[in-house]
């Protein structure tokens with residue numbers, strides 16, 4: 001072959017490769033960067049070729065704050081491109097009502113990482129990963145089981161566990177407060193211990209789940225919980241967002257297989273011990289979730305039972321502990337709120353006992369304090385993303401099947417038309433709702449005090465347990481102590497500890513406790 005011909009061949013090859021490359025790049029750009037489904041809601045600012053808005057999410061503020069900023073620029077409902085995936089962000093109550101509630105049949109599925117669904121929770125067919133499973137018959141089955149065990153009257157039968165845990169909590173605080181003396185102490189250790197031991201005791205009963213604050217098993221289960229919920233963070237889903245680059249991104253399968261082994265061992269052991277107790281004499285076993293499950297559902301597998309235990313721990317511990325940490329910060333910043341709550345306790349309960357569920361009706365201001373904490377600091381600020389199962393038309397927009405739908409509670413909870421002075425901590429703003437709900441009037445999305453437990457078909461199934469447990473702890477705390485800041489400066493509640501975390505907690509801060517009455 002002479003030089004001339006070689007050059008011609010090379011040019012042809014280069015031309016073909018170049019054309020194919022350019023065509024593929026163009027196709028890729030079209031797939032990733034252009035809305036090909038027609039008129040979707042407006043696109044959030046700053047979209048870039050290939051990656052969409054992924055780089056925009058990498059800011060030194062939490063994703064919910066980025067979403068709230070965009071809502072001010074493009075309106076309450078808009079589209080975000082997470083690599084190849086389309087997310088629609090709902091920033092107001094109306095769109096949540098219209099889509100998540102009124103069209104729940106097509107807006108209630110999930111599209112989450114296989115690491116969660118297939119590895120950690122053993123797959124839809126056999127596992128028990130209720131919060132992460134798509135809408136369908138397995139989800140319905142698991143939802144029905146857990147719902148039945150978490151009804152208000154069932155929560156009543158778990159009250160002894162909540163009070164026992166509260167007492168332990170207050171005693172732990174007493175000790176830490178004495179040790180902290182002048183500089184105060186950070187209550188997080190005691191709060192996390194309370195939240196984790198409460199949820200474990202609700203699942204297996206208090207007897208099997210006694211752990212002191214330094215117990216290594218307890219610390220292992222904290223770590224397992226954080227590791228499993230971390231998969232929900234957008235930053236952990238890069239492989240799903242950019243599947244064509246997945247060969248460049250290390251797979252986490254091995255890491256998750258290790259996690260599964262550890263969690264299966266932890267819950268497998270507890271379940272085995274629990275079953276042995278039940279086999280000996282069920283009448284001697286205290287009321288708890290597992291007792292309920294084994295008594296009412298003889299056909300449920302051990303795998304599903306231990307997965308559900310893990311779900312309770314994952315869904316119920318960080319959320320409750322985050323709420324209590326924000327509550328402490330808010331109370332320390334608002335001594336006047338504590339004084340009003342304490343005056344209500346003195347008037348309605350007295351000094352000789354701690355408040356119980358029978359006092360709830362007479363302590364509406366304390367309920368308002370909890371509502372306000374959950375409004376300003378939703379423990380899961382972006383809830384858990386939903387996914388559509390059919391194409392839909394919403395106003396002038398098309399919402400295709402398979403779109404991820406995210407509720408941005410930060411925007412929804414700070415809408416000044418619904419919450420005047422939205423950034424202020426004002427428990428009294430909820431008193432009207434509390435009075436009306438007692439009289440069984442409206443419970444629609446618009447009338448609810450906050451959407452921290454979400455809404456619609458996937459609404460938190462643990463809401464009664466969570467509300468009761470928060471009320472039990474908050475009343476115990478307010479009746480026993482006045483919480484003081486260690487300096488004149490207010491605790492900064494405008495930032496959260498882990499910017500990209502799925503759940504939100506304040507930055508750790510010290511407080512001091514001043515005893516009001518005996519613990520119990």
Ligand code: HEM
Nearest residue numbers: 130131312315316319320383384453454458460461462466
């Ligand atoms: C302050 C405490 C809590 C908050 C703020 C909270 C919030 C939430 C949210 C936002 C969701 C997602 C709803 C959706 O997808 O639309 C959820 C789901 C869920 N929560 Fe909670 N939760 C709390 C406590 C609990 C507790 C104590 C339990 C049980 C022990 C629990 C069990 C669940 C379960 C099983 C789901 C999945 C429901 C489903 O997908 O059908 N949660 N929760």
